[in-house]
Amino acid sequence: MSRRRSAALSLALLLSFGSTAARGAEPYTPVVTPNGATLPWKLVDGVKEFHLTVEEIEWEFAPGMKAKTWGYNGRTPGPTIEAVEGDRVRIYVTNRLPETTAVHWHGLLLPSGMDGVTGLTQRGIPPGETFVYEFPLRQHGTAMYHSHGDEMVQIGLGAMGFFVIHPKQEERHIDRDFALLVNEWSIAPDTSRPDPNVMTDFDVFTFNSRVFPGTQPLVVRAGDRVRIRFGNVGQEEHPIHLHGHRFEVVATDGGDVPPSARWPETTVVVAPGQTRDIEFVATAGDWALHCHRRHHPMNPMGHAVPNVLGVDQTGLEDEIRELLPGYMAMGQRGMEEHPMHAAHMPGPANTLPMMGGEGPFGEIGMGGMFTVLKVREHLTSYDTDPGWYENPPGTVAGPARPPETPR
Numbered sequence: 001m002s003r004r005r006s007a008a009l010s011l012a013l014l015l016s017f018g019s020t021a022a023r024g025a026e027p028y029t030p031v032v033t034p035n036g037a038t039l040p041w042k043l044v045d046g047v048k049e050f051h052l053t054v055e056e057i058e059w060e061f062a063p064g065m066k067a068k069t070w071g072y073n074g075r076t077p078g079p080t081i082e083a084v085e086g087d088r089v090r091i092y093v094t095n096r097l098p099e100t101t102a103v104h105w106h107g108l109l110l111p112s113g114m115d116g117v118t119g120l121t122q123r124g125i126p127p128g129e130t131f132v133y134e135f136p137l138r139q140h141g142t143a144m145y146h147s148h149g150d151e152m153v154q155i156g157l158g159a160m161g162f163f164v165i166h167p168k169q170e171e172r173h174i175d176r177d178f179a180l181l182v183n184e185w186s187i188a189p190d191t192s193r194p195d196p197n198v199m200t201d202f203d204v205f206t207f208n209s210r211v212f213p214g215t216q217p218l219v220v221r222a223g224d225r226v227r228i229r230f231g232n233v234g235q236e237e238h239p240i241h242l243h244g245h246r247f248e249v250v251a252t253d254g255g256d257v258p259p260s261a262r263w264p265e266t267t268v269v270v271a272p273g274q275t276r277d278i279e280f281v282a283t284a285g286d287w288a289l290h291c292h293r294r295h296h297p298m299n300p301m302g303h304a305v306p307n308v309l310g311v312d313q314t315g316l317e318d319e320i321r322e323l324l325p326g327y328m329a330m331g332q333r334g335m336e337e338h339p340m341h342a343a344h345m346p347g348p349a350n351t352l353p354m355m356g357g358e359g360p361f362g363e364i365g366m367g368g369m370f371t372v373l374k375v376r377e378h379l380t381s382y383d384t385d386p387g388w389y390e391n392p393p394g395t396v397a398g399p400a401r402p403p404e405t406p407r
């Protein structure tokens with residue numbers, strides 16, 4: 001096919017998408033990808049057709065920080081592909097990167113030639129060309145898609161997404177179904193391109209390529225049965241911890257975990273190349289959901305900073321102030337004061353305070369891979385942020401008053 005015809009085909013496909021995806025008629029609760037999107041599809045002769053375009057994009061990690069990343073259809077992660085077991089799918093992939101690519105359908109059972117490994121199972125998709133993948137879906141569960149050719153650069157810059165396949169019949173009703181892709185990046189302050197060469201010392205840790213306070217809360221009704229699908233095609237493992245609940249891991253990218261084999265957890269490790277589906281019944285409150293590696297719910301920091309914890313910096317402050325008026329030392333009593341400093345002291349461009357986000361009780365000492373599960377007894381809409389939780393009287397920790405002070 002000529003390049004011109006292929007471009008015309010892409011355009012026609014793009015124009016026809018979005019209008020005909022009869023989502024309401026599908027036998028499942030649609031997946032919500034916080035800060036993300038779902039890929040529209042079109043039924044053509046009984047085949048669900050999708051279109052992905054991989055390209056360089058400008059991506060905002062949180063207000064105040066953007067970077068040039070590589071993503072699908074204008075975002076990283078790319079839009080979530082959603083289908084049903086037994087469907088036949090046809091996926092057009094247009095390459096607008098400066099190098100060849102291929103898309104691997106991670107965890108799917110499919111013909112070898114559709115597996116998307118550059119050089120091994122197919123010719124790489126040259127820049128400017130569109131390839132088509134087509135296969136039946138013979139399983140259900142959480143899978144992923146990602147570039148499989150120059151992975152260090154292409155995945156390292158964000159070329160990844162979810163591929164969710166629902167069972168033909170819901171085994172149990174799920175009220176809210178979320179998908180969060182964990183990842184880590186190296187984006188030095190005052191730069192705008194993630195460094196794909198970094199192997200270990202990452203400084204930006206993300207849920208769906210966003211950092212707190214840029215992460216959308218997960219809005220849920222009390223008593224809802226909630227599923228959260230985690231995926232990881234990054235470089236590091238992330239132990240994801242949910243407050244206020246006990247959950248079960250009900251599936252991996254290898255399939256469903258039989259009920260007899262599940263055990264209660266509050267933290268699930270999501271290692272590179274894995275997906276983990278957790279389920280629980282929601283309890284009212286504002287509940288932190290975050291990576292438990294303690295540098296990961298943090299925004300960029302200079303790891304080469306000397307440890308000044310407990311060091312009296314009074315004299316130093318005075319001397320530096322002569323050169324740099326307004327200078328304030330920090331770190332002596334911990335890093336909690338950092339957001340306050342960041343608010344009035346100019347820092348490097350295009351980066352974020354290590355932790356940020358104003359909560360109902362002051363600064364939330366978190367950033368990075370952190371979000372809030374907002375569970376409410378009364379909710380008018382899942383699509384509106386319900387604000388902060390109103391705690392029942394007498395249920396908030398506060399200063400001890402004399403009668404209660406332990407002797």
Ligand SMILES: [Cu+2]
Nearest residue numbers: 238291293296
């Ligand atoms: Cu982590």
